[in-house]
Amino acid sequence: MSHTDRSSSIQIEGSGAHSGGRPADLAGPGAQDGPAPASPGASPGRPRIAALDVVRGVALCGILLANVQPIASVADLAAPGSAGGPAEEWMGLLVEQRFFPIFSLLFGIGFSLLLESAGGRVAHPRRLLLRRLLILLAMGVAHFLLLWRGDILSTYAVMGLLVLLPSTWLPRRAVAALSPVFLAASWVMHGDRFLLIAGLFLLGSALTRYGVVDRIERSTRVPAALGLVFAVAAAPALWWQITSRTGGPHDLWSSALSVSGTLLAGLYVCAILVLLRTPLRAALQVVFAPLGRMALTNYLTATVLVLVAARLFGVPVGRSWTAMFLTAGVILALQWAWSTLWLRRYRFGPLEWLWRWATWGRRPPLRALS
Secondary structure (H helix, E strand, O other), X not given: OOHHHOOOOOOXXXXXXXXXXXXXXXXXXXXXXXXXXXXXXXXXXXXXXXXXXXXXXXXXXXXXXXXXXXXXXXXXXXXXXXXXXXXXXXXXXXXXXXXXXXXXXXXXXXXXXXXXHHHOOOOOHHHHHHHHHHHHHXXXXXXXXXXXXXOOHHHHHHHXXXXXXXXXXXXXXXXXXXXXXXXXXXXXXXXXXXXXXXXXHHHHHHHHHOOOHHHOOOOOHHHXXXXXXXXXXXXXXXXXXXXXXXXXXXXXXXXXXXXXXXXXXXXHHHHHHHHOOOOOHHHHHHHHHHHHHOHHHHHHHHHHHHHHHHHHOOXXXXXXXXXHHHHHHHHHHHHHHHHHHHHHHEOOOHHHHHHHHHHHOOOOOOEOOO
């Protein structure tokens, strides 16, 4: 992530269980979170939560839009966003810091779902989660050193080790109470991303532990009402962001960006959940679920594709908004086609499968059940 002024991120594998498996990992987390049900210690589960796949897929699209220019700046001497103009203003209002909070929330959800599932399968589930976070840290460090300094995976892994894992020993009331404390502290500290991630991680964990995630697809009124609250709260926050950017100190603008970004992220999630209760559900699942189920693979391959476009083909991503949007559109189209075709034959994305294998210490089945 290019620090506090850009969205970043991922969640990673799939956040729901595969058919017949318990929802898992997160924000990315696709498919059942452990070995097949026939494996030793496995327990029967439930169908994956399709809404989380769609939310993750939408967020992945927003993350790419926010990150294309920062990634390309590695190969392009032009600074991210140097093209300026109305497009930059709209990106600042609708995209920057709007999707990164969604992935952070999903990561907390997936972590707690996996803890629940692992608790019924292994003797020491926290050791499994520790190994999972360490593997994620290794992937993030490699991404950071080899491809792009804006990597978020290593940050997620470290915050998972410092915040999420210790929170598993706390009662859910304490986790729910600590979440707004971290969020408020982040906003006071000019949008500190580590505090923001901690607060959203704990919020996602609390929503899971209170059973809210299990009921996420059962209501239209609740997300609609919450979305209205987020919209009302986001309006003055957006005005604050606009005015502070043009006439206030940078620290004040950073706080405004963080507050408005978090509120708009909540509005986006609620809007998606409402739309999933309409006839648009089928279309949303076709378009966004494949991207969400392979979020880790798509996040990392996006970096490679952007660098290829900027370095090998000389696409002026950092100097032209048209080039940036076209590059993002082509990459997302390729990833959608790749993900859709892959998931017709396989249960997990390739990197999701390898991560799961390393986490559980035994190879999960890859081919989809016919």
